[in-house]
Amino acid sequence: MVGPEPGSHVASRILLISDATDDAVATALETPSHVVTRVADPEAAIGAEGEHEVIVIDLGGTYRDVIGACRLVRESADLANVPILALSQGDDIDERIGLLEAGVDDVMVRPFDPRELDARVEALVLRYQRSRGMGDQSTGAPVITVRDANQQRLIAVFSPKGGVGTTTVAVNVAVALAARTPDRVVIIDLDLQFGQVATHLNIPTRLTIADMARDDVSLRDPGVFQTYLDRHSSGLAVLSAPSNPDGAAVVSESAIGRILETAGRAFQTVVVDTGSVVDARSEAVLNKATDIVIVVTPEFPALKAVHAMRELLDLSADRLAETTFILNQIFAREILRSRDIEEALGTKIAMTIPHDAFVFLKSVNEGVPVVVGAPRSSAADQLNRLATRLSGIEATDAVADRRPKGLGALFGRG
Incomplete structure (x- = not known):
């Protein structure tokens, strides 16, 4: 020694x-x-x-x-x-x-x-x-750092640059987890101006996070909270973004904190599409998250933004979240090597989502997540592996290919 x-x-x-x-x-x-x-x-x-x-x-x-x-x-x-x-x-x-x-x-x-x-x-x-x-001082028990399938999780999917696929990752991870633990997973769309979670799932929106923010009871009562949620066929509960950008104004940092707290009482796993805006509301999510998934694409503007974001995360004295960096290969050809990307970010890439233009375009147009619509694709395999890593719950054949018919619900948000 x-x-x-x-x-x-x-x-x-x-x-x-x-x-x-x-x-x-x-x-x-x-x-x-x-x-x-x-x-x-x-x-x-x-x-x-x-x-x-x-x-x-x-x-x-x-x-x-x-x-x-x-x-x-x-x-x-x-x-x-x-x-x-x-x-x-x-x-x-x-x-x-x-x-x-x-x-x-x-x-x-x-x-x-x-x-x-x-x-x-x-x-x-x-x-x-x-x-x-931060452990329980009465028992000396530390916070769990190893994945536990029974542990409550708040998973924030984020990127400081828009257009890199955060919604795709958040939706597919949430659907994969909901298929393994039905009715125990909720996804919250915090892209408050132009959130597309409902579109990616092809479900019509009844009420939104803006409506919930105006209802004090729903912010503290898990039962009332659930009445604001829409349901996907996978068993996933959905709290949609406002139907127009004006709704973002009523969703305060305080409301976000109360929504996350109540969601955690109602569900085992909360997945948040945190969007790409760094403000008090997104920081409230990142500060409470048990897991942060940072999505990056192989292009210099995205790398620069994520590198700056990583420095911000490292400087936080309070944040205890596990941070996972995901490379979304949006280009058909390899523009930058993984090693070059890791050197630029100063950290390792945990997982790469392969390029598959047809699979992802079909998924968005039909409102059917890749893990449901193309379960045998390489992209679905990586997204399922990410869900396993985040939750500790192994994948099964639970993701049924129950696809909504038609495109009607795509434009039903109003």
Whole structure:
């Protein structure tokens, strides 16, 4: 064990599980600001003494070995909530996604920059310390950081640039989750001026979020709240955006906070299409979210906007949400490589939605989400995997191909 120098500040406590033939990771971690306990395998990690704030897994076998180690660690009551950073031997996107779905909180690829490893470890330490601080003080229970299928979730889908597919992602994730847990998922359209959630679902709108904002009872009573919702055939409840831009004015930051609170009492999962405007209302959602999905496209204006947004998220002292960056490949040809995009953003892309112009155009025109209308497509597969990652609920055959007939409901919002 390597400890801090005398008189230094409180050090971060790291548990390193490593059988690597080199000491690159150990050397990078063994600094005056870290206390590192090194073991050779996950079995030894479970028996390691002391309280740890981050687990770093650096195993020389296949990525399946890393997944097995992660799952074994998660089965330990003492380590179940400690964030995990895994070192991957390759840059395969499917392997990285597999690690994240298995419960890893962050992934780095060998070879790595020691400064980046240190920064990522410290970010996980900070998140763990905040989660401990927000736990139930009477029981000492920390906030859950690993995906739990029974945990309530507030999923905010956002991008600081419009036209990148936030509504498509939000709608498909919400429908996929609703099919797995019918009547326990609601989607809220917070694109207050030109929200299109109802259009993407081909459902007529009876009442909107603007109507709800005017009704104080609906803002606090879950039963009355649900009377303002429309229903999709998947079992998804929908709170639509105002039918015209003027309705946005009545939806205040305070109303948004009360809507989210009441929605959380009525549903297990709340998905918010947060739009692309950074204001007090969208910040209210991002501050309360358990998960933030940032959608980006392979174009410089979008990358610049998302990079600035990421810096804003990093600077927040209160936000504890898991942030997932999604690349939406809107171009038929690869304009920018994934590695270049990650370098521009300064973070990893968790998942890529492949280009499929026909599937997405057909989906929007018919008002049938991709996960329903083209369930065997690559795009649907990625969207279902995203839903699994966000919820911890495995996909089943529950998404029935029950498509609304005709286009009449597309223009029924009024």
